[in-house]
Amino acid sequence: MKDMKDLKKLKEKEFAEKADRSKNTISLLRKHAFVLAVIVAALMLFHAQKDYNNYAGSQLVMAKVINVEGADDKNINVAYRYNIAGKEYESNKVQHLKKIKNGDKEEIRVKKDSPEVILKYNDINYAVLCDVLIGLCLELAVLWMYKMTICMLPSVEE
Structure with missing residues (x-):
């Protein structure tokens, strides 16, 4: 009877440790995904601002x-x-x-300032919109990778 209680406690302890590891892993992945999303957003804004300044002049x-x-x-x-x-x-x-x-x-x-340089697009808004759309696609890719990684983690019940 005592062995059954010890075995049950051991199983509960292992279950709790697995749950903690999964929570820690998810927390770490969430932090990495957030940092990656911020980097992508910053790059998107940088390129959009650069193109806007380029086309505004x-x-x-x-x-x-x-x-x-x-x-x-x-x-x-x-x-x-x-x-x-x-x-x-x-x-x-x-x-x-x-x-x-x-x-x-x-x-x-x-x-x-250098008239011999022909820009790719004639429309300023189109050039900036392309940068924003590429950035949004990259943001969606980051979110998709995060969700796929979470789905691939072993569940706590296993």
Whole structure:
């Protein structure tokens, strides 16, 4: 009878230790997931702010297409000629495939402080939105990894 009580106490003690280990592991994972989520959010804000500043110091100009080359199956390399404040510039931009030929007029966004640099997008809001959406996707990935890790932990009943 005493052996049964001792065995029961031993089982309860093992059960309590397993429960404590699981709680500690979950707590540690929660802390790591929180830190990772904060880092991802900070990087997202940093890139969004950097792109906003980059695009805020830019201007739209009308440019003439002077050359179109196929860079690869998905992109083309387009050479543009444009005037800013009476000075003529020529620069290249790699962009998605679209119907464009020499002599076409296109609106492009260039940096004000270095007009030979053509920016990827013409819309400032679109550039910042892309950064925010990428950040949100990374945040969801962090949450998904946290949930999957919690699900993979051994349950206390085992």
